[in-house]
Amino acid sequence: MKKQMRPTTVLAPVSAVLVSCGDEKASDIVTIAWAGTVNSEPPMLSISVRRSRYSYELICKTGEFVVNLCDLSQLEILDGCGVVSGRDVDKFAKFALTRQKCTHVQAPAIEQCPLSIECVVRKTVELETHVMFIAEIVGLTVREEWISGEKLQIPDGSLMAYVQNRYVETGKTVGTYGFTAKRKN
Numbered sequence: 068m069k070k071q072m073r074p075t076t077v078l079a080p081v082s083a084v085l086v087s088c089g090d091e092k093a094s095d096i097v098t099i100a101w102a103g104t105v106n107s108e109p110p111m112l113s114i115s116v117r118r119s120r121y122s123y124e125l126i127c128k129t130g131e132f133v134v135n136l137c138d139l140s141q142l143e144i145l146d147g148c149g150v151v152s153g154r155d156v157d158k159f160a161k162f163a164l165t166r167q168k169c170t171h172v173q174a175p176a177i178e179q180c181p182l183s184i185e186c187v188v189r190k191t192v193e194l195e196t197h198v199m200f201i202a203e204i205v206g207l208t209v210r211e212e213w214i215s216g217e218k219l220q221i222p223d224g225s226l227m228a229y230v231q232n233r234y235v236e237t238g239k240t241v242g243t244y245g246f247t248a249k250r251k252n
């Protein structure tokens with residue numbers, strides 16, 4: 068049996084990521100759980116940010132940001148960047164993170180993160196509580212150990228998922244895209 072509940076934001080699991088933004092003069096890092104892939108050609112993703120965030124201000128100013136994935140060892144940083152504002156602290160300094168120069172955007176990437184996605188905002192969708200930035204992925208830097216040949220190969224269990232308000236470990240591969248269509252019987 069299932070019961071009716073009040074409609075709310077329950078989609079899970081989702082990625083929780085560190086979004087770095089700004090330029091050489093002012094930069095920030097914000098934890099974002101409301102991020103998603105939205106287009107393949109060109110590759111695009113979205114993030115939803117409240118207008119009150121310092122990061123929102125910087126993204127509006129530059130029209131750019133970098134989505135950085137965290138591995139399990141970076142859990143404290145992932146949470147920490149989501150509970151303080153860049154208006155009050157320099158999160159790069161607070162969490163001993165290094166600003167990495169990007170190739171395609173002026174926003175800094177986070178050197179310690181295994182994967183950084185450089186994004187340029189193409190559309191801004193004004194919603195009630197959040198603003199959704201739809202952005203084109205213009206650059207990608209990945210930890211060498213996560214590249215096999217020319218392909219991205221993220222090791223099982225190295226990323227976390229976010230389920231409601233919990234950070235959850237990911238486990239082992241239990242299937243691959245389209246495996247049900249490929250089997251013989």
Ligand SMILES: Cc1cc2nc3c(=O)[nH]c(=O)nc-3n(C[C@H](O)[C@H](O)[C@H](O)COP(=O)(O)O)c2cc1C
Pocket residue numbers: 083095096097098099100101102115116117119120121122123145146148149150151152153154229
């Ligand atoms: C796990 C987690 C997920 C979050 N997801 C979002 C989000 O999707 N959008 C958002 O606007 N704020 C989100 N936040 C809150 C911001 O990260 C937080 O308010 C942060 O301190 C804002 O920093 P800033 O003022 O430097 O931008 C999240 C926080 C945490 C801990």
